[in-house]
Structure formats: structure tokens, C-alpha cells
Amino acid sequence: MNNPLPRLPEFEYIRLETIEKAAQFLKDHPGEAAPYLGGTDLFVGLRDRRKQPKYLVDLKHLEGLNSLTFDPAKGLTIGARVTLNQLIDHRDVQKNYPILCQAAKQVGGYQLRNRATLCGNICNASPCGDTIGPSMVYQGSVNIFGPDGTRSLPLEDFFLGPGKVALVDGEIVHSITLPLPPEGSQGMYLCHGRNKLSDLAIAAVSVLAYPDLTSASGFRFRIALSAVAPTVVIVEEAQVLLSENPIEPSHFEKAAHIARQSCKPIDDIRSSAEYRRELVYTLTSRALNQVWDSLQSV
Amino acid sequence: MKKSQKILALIGTNIPRVDIQEKMTGEALFTDDIQFGVKLLYARIKRSPHAHALIKSIDTSRAEKLPGVRAVVTGADFSGRIGLYLKDRHIIARNRVRYIGEPVAGVAAVSEAVAEKALDLIQVEYEPLPALFLPQDAIKPDAPLIHPDLGEYEVVNFIFPKPGTNISNHFKIRKGDMKNAWKNCAAIVENEYYIPHIQHVPLETHVAVAKVDLSGKITLWTSSQSPFAQRDLIAKTWGMSPADIKVISPYVGGGFGCKAGVTMEALPVLLAMKVKGCPVKLRLTREEEFYTNFVRQALLIRLKMGCDAEGNILAMENTMYWDGGASTEYGVNITRAGGYSSTGPYDIPNVKTDSYCVYTNNTIGGPYRGFGMSELHTGIEQCVDELANKIKMDKVAFRMRNVVESGDILATGMVMHPTGIKACIEKVAEAIEWGKPSEPSAPHKKRGKGIALMWKAPAMPPNPGSSATLKFNSDGTVFLSIGGQEIGQGAFTVAAQIAAAGLGVPMDWIRISKPLDTDYSSYEWQTVASRITWTMGNAILDAAKDARKQIFKIVAKAWKENKKDLEIKDGIVYSTNTDKKISLKDFVITGIPKKKDQGWIGGPIIGRGKFMPTYVTGLDKDTGQGKRAVVHYTTGAQGFIVEVDTLTGKLEIIKAVSAFDVGKAINPDLVKAQIEGGMVQGISSALFEQLVFKEGVLQNPNFVDYRIATTMDLPDKMESYYIEVPQDDGPFGARGIGEHPMVPTIAAIANAINDAVGIRLEGPPFTAEKLFMAIKAQNKSVD
Amino acid sequence: MKMHTINFTINGRKESLKVSSNLTLLHMIRENLALTGTKNGCEAGECGACTVLLNGEPVNSCMVLAVECDRAEIMTVEGLTENGELARLQESFKNLNAVQCGFCTPGMLITAYELLQRNPHPTPSEIKEALVGNLCRCTGYERIIQAVEQASGE
């Protein structure tokens, strides 16, 4: 049995003036230095010795990382150090990215979200990370700063496995960009935990749908499943089903069936795999029906 | 004014808590808040990774050499055993470890970090032994023995271990004629339930600081429900005089039973003996709190109940296997309590009970709010529901017919005292509109109602004592010295209320002497068993009586009046005969001058009081029969309306109602606060809580995966009521209410679930997953 | 380990300390400053007993490093009372007996205090959501929620 330390182990706190220096430091200390934002994942890992970095490289003061900007043409850019509460409180986010707000509110308690960041949630790459699914149905991408320059990566290519992301030593996620959601989109995040709020998700579904005249149904759907596979599952087949055929209520059940089949859940302390599958079915069907209702009522 | 009127002003009144101001400003002192200066050393404990193993060797030499390390202890440092009812536990494992988390070595160092480093340098070699994780397995004749020396352990005379087995107590009741009883039954129900381990989860984890001075005297600062029991137990363990041990206990950040007796507190004592003069602090991390401290024992309960065609319960066979864990030093008495209360609050003529305390290689079981009663009632109250179902009788009517009443002969032979349980049932049934269906909020949701009753007696040795001292100051204020602890339940407030009412002084004249300090506080056995208001209250009243006697003697002498004509009100002594008055301030320290400067009458007033039940008798080892098994029973009922989402299994509590007979509510708002808090803890245990062990390894030793109720998980509506059928020997008629509010909760919710979806789960927690899976299986079998 | 010098304000008082990298704000408050009103219930961000205001925002002080508090403004439960006078929120906790053992109380008060600053008239469900990160094992929460509601009235 792993017995966590009574307090944080020894490490050096590193605060450098520029992102260039921070990236260089990370590159110079491979495996020994960890980028540090809210620390809400990091500290837990430090105490139970899963993570043993010698250096925590603070990013919170770095220029540009605290910006949260919405451009009606390009969409939303969320600096790495923007906290979940800042995100939740932001008018443009509430209006244009409601699923993200719903999901962010599920993370821990209020005081935790004053530290926890979207970037941290994404970089931590936990299968049950609440904000990952919604960021993916908004087709977000991460903007990465590295010693060799910057690059952008769609979230779909960012996650390699639980806790594993496509970053190399010295790379820092600088911000996350969510493009403008399609005109007339509706969406919802449904998650199921043991308590009503603040628990880690046992299973969660993000659905985004919008009118699109180029599709047979006149709509397109994006469906993401969380906590039911090593990484978030995008349910392609169901998305296609709902776009390429005229909408019928029974299709939502069918799509939910497909979702159930596309996930690869595990048994763990929070739930059995079997129950997770069942939840995926129920939550997907509920989310699709509710999103469909709101699409109709607009 | 008449005496009764005067008392009314304070008793039955919502006096604000006396501890609330300091608890809201951050001033209230808890053990970890005490400042010890630079001499303070920090302890950390090396713990067993094996559930059952022999210790082949321990090498501490490298740890001892680490700079900053001041002391290292192992089992070799102390051979004695500790235990409240059965001495079966080593403070640090010797030769053998019996559960994962058992201490095998301890380090005191200049910081927690150094101590932690030292732990990594201690090498322990083990030889694993076969381990037992289920009581069913541990009672098998060929099961390996967890305590081969059980026969040699010291044990109190009401606990019956069976050497050569893993059974550390077997409590029996044999009453009536079982054979014929079953024959006369029109319906019989047989069921088995399993109630898993849970934890107390006080917000403050265990913390203790020990210091041993050069002469060997021990001072121990602890977060404790029972400083005196700790003192006496430690004294006994080390063969010391209790006078050479001083236990100081400030406010306790939640107890619920886990801070009764001695658990981790002996560890810093052992370390402090090696570094005389230095205080040594041990604070458990939350994770350690979960996996190394006492837990609520799991229970496997097999019940058989039968009734006649009219619905009279004729017989009950109750077999309980308590998973006592690796030590049952305290737990044995829980299994006894489960035994003598094993009928629940029902009048049953024929009873066969076997309550077994079984050693396993799980974490040690100990007292938990309810002392076995939540677990027991989870079984009984579901079984009663099933029995009523079987003879198609209304479940409330069935209970009203069978419930205990004044004068009933209980299963142990004791005669039942007056109790208001019927009024509690009526209150609860009315509040949840029993018999009237409640409309679900959506087509895929189903609603149900459930009710459950309870009783509980203070479970303790036959003669636990209480005492109180009232010491006046020159302005009439009074220091009330008690040994009962304020663990959140409001003990200090109620104590002050009783003292003020008993003396006839204003409430704000009473000051509780705190922190509790065994050198100065008046003796109290333990703050457990919901006994404090009752027993300590009696001791305080006795002390007030003693003080009044002294006061009246002085005043009567000075005024040349009859003592019987004197009264005290609002701190003023007056004569009902003449118009004379004198304030207590004027003489409680200095006395009253005799006329014409001819000397003085009186002197400082100190009231001394005590209380101890003297009437509890032993019970026959083979039949469980005796004249009076317990002091009294607090009874009550709870009702729930629940709604189940059949598509996810999620359960919503629409309404939760409690009613308990408290004898007399000294402070009604505090009674209600106990009921609410207890009910929510009960709900939490019913819906979320379970310590999940895999081969003895706890899988959820943190709040991430051991979920407890949050603000969001409350019932939509909660109501609490109390009934007052006075206790003949209670202060103003009061009985305890600390533990009871969570006793019927699991069963009441289980019954409501059954009413909603027709499902009975083997046991709590009634998670969405379990409910969903059961509904799914049910639908399949219907198809 | 390197020591870092930090200057900050706590409960209106200026302080300067030398701290190591791994010292959390919680330990700094409780140990270096002996402001023991702030409680340690888990050291994992789960229980909320350690909640303090950092630059006006409630945070789990067990999840913040002391070194980051250079030039910060910190408020702990000790800062709620002014000249020994209870704040209105504390008064309503008192009226409703919203305290039992008192271990969760400092964190509860701080979280609720900030909620009322941000949202002077919260609904019961807003109160519940805001306090979900503050565990209490004794009270069953009901009175705490009512107390916050009462304090928001008038």
C-alpha cells in the first residue's frame, strides 16, 4: 500500500522570466523538471511519490499565459494559466462554449478551481478529466511552445494514453484554442459521479450538434465519451449515422448503442466496466435527445 | 418562584453553544494547534505491507545513524500488550504482523521529512503467512490462527474468547422454546445481510504528542474522547500509577468513536520514553487515518424471524459474524452489545442469538457511532419489513403491534422501562404520509417510502463512573470541572446548562474548566455511548446539590433560619420565610461575617458530585439471561421517501424524517442538530461509504475514492422531531441522543428502495451502480 | 534546499519570511505564523478545511506553495473578526448552531464569506454548490447553508 508523504517532498521551485527560459530549463532537465500551473494534479502525485521531479517550473507569471480572449471570427484562446473559475465566469465562454462551462464546474470544489486550470486538466491527460471531452467536441487544439519554436496540435492527436501526451522535453502548452463553434450549435455535458457534484466522473458524454445543410439530416453531431477508455473516445460511427440519415428519434438510441460499443472501459474502484458501458448508453441517449430538443426549440 | 419554574428557564431552552465563539474565530485550540517550541520532535511510523506475516528481522541501524534522527523503536522495545476489554494488541508488532498498516517501527526526528527518510532506511524481513479476510473463512475449523495465544490474554469477565479458534467473543441468548415457536409461525423469513467496513472520518485526523520527563512521568496531549481511559489504559499497559500520567485533551475535531480508548496514542509515548524531555508528535495523514486506524467492523448477519397469522413476532434466530480485524481489544464489546440488543426494539418471546467476534487480517475494528447498532438494525429492520410483506400486513401496523413497551421482558430478562417509540413511529409515518403514494418526477423514475425503528443502550462496563466539581470564584462565577469531552455534540453547553439550573445561577456564571486535564478535571470514564448528558449530567446535579447544601448551611446559620426555607435564584439566596436576600458573590469565597465583627461563617464553596449506575448485573454465559443488562434504551424511528432513476440507478432522497425519544431535551436545538448531523452521516454510509479491501489492501484511503456526503447530497427535505418520555434516573429525565440518529438510516433507505423498485441489495452502500445492475437483472428475469 | 524570501500581507499585517520551495501556504500559516485557525484535514485539496483567501479568492492553502505568495494578500479565519467583533456571517452561524466540532468551521466561513462578497444574495443551491469543496462530518450541512442564507438577508 502506497503511503503518501506527510507533506510535499523536496524540490526546487523555479521561476524564470520568459517562456523561452522556462522551455530551455525543461529541456536541460529531462525527466527532472515539471511544468507547474495550479498544482492540483501535481501535488497529489508528489505526495504519493508517483511524480518525483527535482524542479517545479512555475508558468503562472509568464507573459501571455494568462490571457483569455474571444474573437468572434477565430474563436477562443485560453492561456495556460487561466483558471477554471476564470473560464466559467467569462461571458463569452458561457455564451459560446456552454459545454465547457458545464464540464469545468464539475471539477472539484470552488476553491480548487481557483487554482486548477484547463491546461493542467488537459496536460494531465487523465481519462476522466472533465474538460477534455468538451474541448474535443469544440475541436480544440493546443498551442505548444518549445525550444525549437511553436506548433499547434489538434487535441485529437495530443493524447497518447492515460497521463501521456504528445509533448517532447522542453515543450510547454502555451494556450488552447477552441475555434468558433458552428452557427446555431447546441450542446451538453452529462457526467455521472458517485456524489452529485465534485466527484471524478465514472462516465461522461459531451455532445455538440449544429445545423448543416450539406448533411443528409441537415445536422451534424459530435460525440465524445470520457472516463470509459484510456483516452477520450470520439464516436465517429454515431456521428456519421446522425448526419447521413434523416433524423428519427430511434437513431438517438442507435447512436447510444454505438457509443456503448465504442468505449473500452475498465473495472476500477469507482465503477465496473459493465456499468460504465450502460452509463455511456443512457447518458448518450439523454444528451442527444436533450440537445435535439434544444435544436428544435431554437 | 417554585423550583420547577426556575429550572424551566434553563432546561429545555435553546441556550447558544458555549464553545461557538472561539470555534468561529479560529481561537479554539485543537491538539495540532498547541505550540511546543524547538524541542518538538516528529514521529513517523513504518508499517506492515503484509496482511499476515512473521517478522524475521528488523534492521534499524542505518536509520539510527541518519542525522536528525533522535529515536527509533521496534517491537523489541516493549513486550506488553494493550487493550480495553481484551489485551490482544502490541503497540508495535512483535514477531508477527496481522494487518496491512500495522506499526513495525517508529522514528522520532527533528522533522517529518527526516523521520520519513529514516523509515526508508529501516529494513524488515517478513515471512508471509496465509491471511484471512472474511469472518466466514476465519471461523472454519482448519483456519490458520491469527492469535495463537488467545488463551493467555487478559480479558474482562463479560467477554468470552474461544482459545484455539479465531473467535474472541461469543455472546449467546437462549430464551423461550425455539422449536415450538417455529411450528406456530404462519410466516417465516430467512435472510442474510452484509454491512461492510466504513470509517468515522473525523475532519481532524488523529494527533498525539507525548513527553516523558526524567523521572519517567508521562504527559500526553491528545485529540481524545476519553482522556481518563487513555491514562488508565496506558498506566495499566506499562504498569505505572495513573498519577504519573497526565493526559491533556483540548477540543476534538470530530470523534464518532474513533478517538475513544487508545489507538495510535501509545506510539509517541513509546518514542518519548527514549528521548526524555522532548515532546514527540505523531499526526496521522488522512491516508493513514483511513488505513491504519480503527474502522467500523463489517458484519455478516443471518436472520430468521417468524410471526403468527395476526402478525405477532414469535421467534427470532440471529447469528452475527463480526469482522473484528486483527485486534478486537475494543471490538469484543461491540459484539456483546449487538448480542444483548439483538432483537431490535421488538418484544419477541423466543430468541436464539449467537454473536461472534472474529479475528481477520483486516484493519482493526473499533467503536463507531452506534456501537454495532447501525449494522444490526440494517439486518433486523429489513427482515421485519420482509416478514410484514409475507403476511401482507402494513409495515407500520406490524411494527406498532410488535414494538417494545414498558414492562415487556426483554430477550435478556431485563424489564423494559417507559419509552416513546410508538409516538416516534406515528410522528414519522405522518411526516412521510405513510400509505399515500408519492408521484415520481419522471416516467423512468420510481418512488418509494420506507421506515425503520431503532433502539440503543449505552454499551459500557457495568459501572462506568462520572464525577463533577463546582468551584466558586469570588464574583459568584463557577468553574465546572468535568471529564466529559466536547467533541462537537454540545457536551460543554449542556453541562453548563445543567450546572446553572442545578445551582440556581445565571448561565453565564458557569465556566467549563478546559482543556480536559486528567490532573485537574473530574474523573469521567469516556465520552462514548451517548452517555454523557445522562451520566455526567447526573454527576453535575449531584455536585450542585452538594454546593447548595454547603451554601444553605452557611446562610441558615448566619440568618438563623431553617435550611429548608432557603432557595437560590439567579445567583441570589433568599428565604421563602422572610424577605432576606444575599448574593452568592457576597460569601461563596469569603463567608458571611458574624454579627458585630465576631468572626466568620463558611469559606470557599466546592461542590462535589458523582454518578455511577450500580444496578447493572452480569448475564449468564450460556443463556444471556440476567436481571438488568443495560441502563436504558433510547428509541426512535426514521422514515424516507426516495426516488430511483431506473436508467442510471441514481438515488435521490426526497424526504428524510427522524423522531427519537430523548427523555428530556435539555437544549432542544442541540438535540435537533445531533439528529440532523447523525442522519446525514447515516445517509452517507447508506449511499457512498465502504472501505474497499483487496487482499487486505485498502483501495480507497482518501477522499477521492472514499466519498462522504457533501452539501449537494442532502435530502430535499429533512425533518427532526423528539419525544420526551422521561428517564427515571436521567438529569431532568434526559437520555442520550448522540449515536442514535444514524442507527436506523441504512435500513430505512433500504426499505424505501424496496418499496420503490422491489429490490433488496445484500448490503450498503446502495450505489447507483448496484441499484442499476439489480434493476437490470430484475428486468431480465421478468422478460 | 534554497530558501526564498517572501513579503506579503496577512490579515492586514505585513510579514516577511524565508521559506523553502516545498513549504505549502497551509504549513506556512500554521507553523511559521502560528495562525492555527486554518486547519489541515487532508493535505490533498479534498476537504476545504485549509481554505484561505489568496488575493481575495478562496484557495485550498494545502495546494499553494508559500514561495508563490510574494506580494500576495492573504486572509485567514483570524481576519474575519475585526477588533473582536464577529462578522455578520459568524453571527448567523452562532444563531443557527451551525458549528459542532468546529474543525471545518474556519474553512466554511472563509468560503462562505467570499461567496457573499461575490454574490450577496445566493440561492440555497448556489450556496450548496459553493460549499461543495468544504466537507463537514458533524452538522449535516443544513444549518450551515441556512446560516449563509441568513447572513445574506437584510
Ligand SMILES: Cc1cc2nc3c(=O)[nH]c(=O)nc-3n(C[C@H](O)[C@H](O)[C@H](O)COP(=O)(O)OP(=O)(O)OC[C@H]3O[C@@H](n4cnc5c(N)ncnc54)[C@H](O)[C@@H]3O)c2cc1C
Ligand atoms: C481534490 C481534487 C479534486 C479534483 N476533481 C477533479 C474533477 O472532478 N475532475 C477533473 O477533471 N479533475 C479533477 N481534479 C484534477 C485537477 O484538479 C485537474 O486536472 C486540474 O485541471 C489540473 O490543473 P492544474 O493547473 O492544477 O494542473 P497542474 O497540477 O499544475 O499540472 C497538471 C499536469 O500537467 C503538467 N503541465 C502543467 N502545465 C503544463 C503546460 N503548460 N505544458 C505542459 N504540461 C503542463 C504538469 O506538469 C502536471 O503533470 C481534482 C484534483 C483534486 C486535488
Ligand code: FES
Ligand atoms: S487540507 Fe487542504 S483541502 Fe484538506
Ligand code: FES
Ligand atoms: S463541525 Fe465538525 S466537521 Fe464540521
